[in-house]
Amino acid sequence: MTTPHPPKVAGISPPVPAPAHTSAPAVPTPATAPETAPAAPSASAVSPTPPAPCTLVQDRLAGWVSDLTTLHELTERLARTADLDDALREVLRAGASLVGAGRGLVTLHGDGDAGHPVTVALGLGRADLGHIETIPHGHGQDHNHGRGHGEDHDPGAAAPGPYVRLLDDLPPVGDRSGTAHPDIPGEDDLDPRHREVAARLGYAASYAVPLESPTADLNSESSPPPAAGRIGAAVWLYDEPAEPTRRQRHLAGLYCGYATEHLARLLELTHARETVAALYEELLPTRLPRVPGVRLAVRHRPGPRGGGDWYDALPLPEGALGLAIGGITGSGPEAVAAVGRLRASLRAYAVMEGEDPVAVLSDLELLLRVTEPARAATALFAYCEPAERKVVVAGAGHCSPLIIGPGRAEYVETSLSAPLGMLACWEAPSVEIAPEPGETLLFYSDGLLHRTGDTMDRAFTRLHSAAASVPRAARNDPDAIADHVLRTVLPEDASPADGEDVILLVAHFT
Structure with a gap:
């Protein structure tokens, strides 16, 4: 009678299993080892054993699975929103949990026929928003391959008017990485008005992320960007000096990329509904x-x-x-x-x-x-x-x-x-x-x-x-x-x- 073989997995033969009754393998002794073994070292002198490579791989895989699970849950909650304001509030809540912030605001700007800008805040009142310019400066200029704040904008220069432009120093269009100010009171080259408003509103750090389609080839000059493109930006505020880690930035970028597609659809739907309502009133x-x-x-x-x-x-x-x-x-x-x-x-x-x-x-x-x-x-x-x-x-x-x-x-x-x-x-x-x-x-x-x-x-x-x-x-x-x-x-x-x-x-x- 032949011994049954274990089944193959994905076309790869599994390794031969170890015998059922075997003792633990002995540690090989070097050939140059002396015959008389030294005394066993004390417990305090034993150096920590480095983790096995398989343990490192398992830990990394567990981290990836945890991140994917978190993104799946947050995107599922966002996908269930059918109203633009509800979706923006969900983006703020999800982003705050990803980057570890407590407050923030998100703005969708209206270019051309896209409608008027829409701003929703988390943990900020109307009086607080009165100190913040929520529309990125020059967001409608050089929209294909320029910067969201204009080519000649100096982040260290004083912002015109009585507002603080939190969304002006975003990366160039096509770069979805965020911009962090980890210590606003301690930054010497920052606009003094920014530090004044930060002290008044009680935040000490900020992290801004553009809302931009991940599938948009925005750096290409041969073809214009798709309808989604860069439709706005979000900024989260920290009560104490802080900065999101590399992992948090990566997760926030992935989430905001998905959120851009969802918000662009809701923005288009809202604009269509407003057009129908205006036509309805005219009839x-x-x-x-x-x-x-x-x-x-x-x-x-x-x-x-x-x-x-x-x-x-x-x-x-x-x-x-x-x-x-x-x-x-x-x-x-x-x-x-x-x-x-x-x-x-x-x-x-x-x-x-x-x-x-x-x-x-x-x-x-x-x-x-x-x-x-x-x-x-x-x-x-x-x-x-x-x-x-x-x-x-x-x-x-x-x-x-x-x-x-x-x-x-x-x-x-x-x-x-x-x-x-x-x-x-x-x-x-x-x-x-x-x-x-x-x-x-x-x-x-x-x-x-x-x-x-x-x-x-x-x-x-x-x-x-x-x-x-x-x-x-x-x-x-x-x-x-x-x-x-x-x-x-x-x-x-x-x-x-x-x-x-x-x-x-x-x-x-x-």
Whole structure:
């Protein structure tokens, strides 16, 4: 019977194992050793045994594994951040733990269309930031292969203005190593203003690292740097004279290189959201019309991703007024574009047949099925004749308006109807309202109810209570009514629902 061989590992035959029953190998005796062995030395005279080479390798491997584990945990935490401010705070906290600092700040500068600079601090208040210039001097100059602080900048020269430029003495673009000031009070060639501010803020050393893409060939003159490039810098402050070790610098550089890629994506996403929000605002009315007999006010809080809610108020022939509010499914640029088309179409139908709100919504529903077959929309249109104290309302899947006045606070009883685009042919009866002088109609989006965080029944109850509790002195001011309702329905710390907009349109009849 043959003896089984141990399996191979990665194609390499393992060494032959030692026998099971063997004694420890004897230490070979040199040939020139005398026959009489000297007396054993005392314990105090024994020199320490140097570690075996395998022990050194194991210790080094253990250190690498520990560093990789730390970087993995920190980058995983950073990857879970979806907001730019949260990501910047996470970068500050992680960097502080890597370099052993207690405070710091990080700045993303905005070049060209990248937006305005963004600065977040750790352990520094607003008054502290008032002494620090957070924008690197000349960061937009010679961005391909120059220095972040300019070629002719002298770090020892006095910084212009009353600020201390902590981010000006960074290495050249393409060099991601940091710049350390280990002993600010003891550095003779440092700007005296820097030492003064350091003493006032209570830090004695600093370490600044550029936020630069590790994959960017920024020293190459043949091709421009990628979009990430150097997008900003971070600086950490020490309460006592200190300097990060070589290992800490290496880990901080690796982490900041990964963080640059993540921050660049969030910066681009934030800029895109701001562009969509600006376009969204331009698609809605820039000012409310002035019609005798009625005063208007509106409050609009867009959602984080640019939702599909909209409103409109347009003067109509013979002193009439058209009020509309609604929403379309989806969010983002596509929903914003659909809002623009829907609102423009409703305006045209309102001018032609606004006195019949059912006809206006029927035409809108037909257009929606032809041009936006994959979308559904809610809408409510009100044709107002302030001189006649007459309001005709028709709704398609939208929340009923609320009427408040000295003697009542109640929801208008509109017919229950499906949203536009849900049925083959939409039609629902309209409702006529006769508001008295001093009464107010409230039109609102469903986002106002969703942002409360309550169930729909409780949200409707909260809105009704808020409208009924408007102070008597504010009931003739539509702006005061809108502010009171929003302040009562939505607490200050209410977080917006995903993609939800809040619209409150107030029409007060005089």
